[in-house]
Amino acid sequence: MSTPPSYFEDMYRDASDPWHLAERWYERRKYDLTLAALPRPRYRRAFEPACSVGELTLRLAGRCDTVLACDRVRSAVDTAAHRTRELENVEVRRLTLPEQWPAGTFDLIVLSELLYYFDTAELTVLLERAVDALEPGGTLVSVHWNHPVAEHLRTGDELAGILASLPGLAPECEHREADFVLQTFGRRLDDGTAPPSPAAAEGLV
Secondary structure (H helix, E strand, O other), rough: OOOOOHHHHHHHHHHOOOOOOOOOOOHHHHHHHHHHHHHOOOEEEEEEEEOOHHHHHHHHOOOEEEEEEOOHHHHHHHHHHHHOOOOOOOEEOOOOOOOOOOOOOOOEEEEEEOOOHHHHHHHHHHHHHHHHHHEEEEEEEEEEEEOOOOOOOOHHHHHHHEEEOOEEEEEEEEEEEEEEEEEEEEOOOOOOOOOOOOOHOOOOO
């Protein structure tokens, strides 16, 4: 079964940033690599579930016209909202996924350190909703820790195989390290073709 809500509530009860996302070089470097892997210089509307304290949200705001970020834990939402309060293009909500998937479509969906908390049934629903909400030509990003953790139902490697098998998505970028796996996928266009690469988009190929 999926990791219970009490796990996250307990984590935030004792610390406002339980994973030290704003402090660790590992996290800052990973966020920089995540943004560098995005194939487009700018996006219209991004969705970032499990935003925690908003560290990645702050970076996404610089590349997106609007960012909708969410988390299931109230204290995390409050912290992320406070940290992004001066950014008019960022909205932070309290949502529980996959049940409370937001309305509308997105041209960027960032699934960062999230998917390994879901059992097979909920993971299937979440990924179906993500693909359905991604606009043709849009980008889906997945970044996940690749070491065993008691509360994680899968590793980054295991999730990578699941994501690569999703219909409607074309692989664009994959970066693997001992600690994490980073992937980007493009939603196939209406004619079934993959979105153009960054070089092709600028007429270089």
